[in-house]
Amino acid sequence: MNLLRLIARPMLAATFVMDGVDSVIRPEGHAEKFRKVVPALEQAGVPAALYADPKMLARVSGAVTAVSGLMLATGRRPRSAALTLALVNVPLTLLNNPVWAARGGEERKRYLSGLVRGASLGGGLLVAAADLAGKPSWGWRLANARKERAAARPVTARVKARYAD
Template sequence: MLATGRRPRSAALTLALLNVPMTVVNNPVWAAHGGQQRKQYLSGLVRGLSLGGGLLLAAADLAGKPSWGWRVSNAREHRSELRQAKAHVKDRYSD
């Protein structure tokens, strides 16, 4: 879904939430035997957490498309301003 652009924020958040535990489980730095294995696990852990961070950024990125909450709030605000403007015009010409 993220690649096709359908609900990208939800898809990115889901992938990020799945990525973090999988990264920790697949790279058990604490169970490494020897310096080379520890380096491999640590490299995989950093890489996985970096990808998770990128996914979280993608989940937070609005790319010019505000959230539904903002859209609803903005629409209410504009309706309120329109009502006030109409009332002002009506009062002005009703004299």
């Protein structure tokens, strides 16, 4: 692992670990934010079972966020952890920054700032999810294996023909 990854991954993950732990320990504040968007979810036709217990949802979301953040920070499955955080980040950013519900210019400005901050973190997480750390991607590995097998077929056929007699 190079120095940049050693420093950047924990820096990116820190906010998610802190927020996740806070959500697990003190879910009330997080659940209250969630309760504000329940009417919108009902209108959208989201099944009630998905938002019936906001505290439990806050705890589960916090646990996923904290564990994924720790995985990213420590370099354990960092691509999967970053992708998980990016996927969790989208609804949480929208939930925490309801620009559409702003009642004034200052509140709208604050929500918009939070929305842009969340989008920036999401972009950083997507970059981290795409970071191959110098290793080739699975797509390249698969294509290379196919090419190698195709190149080996004529040789294999000649060897088989030679010793088949």
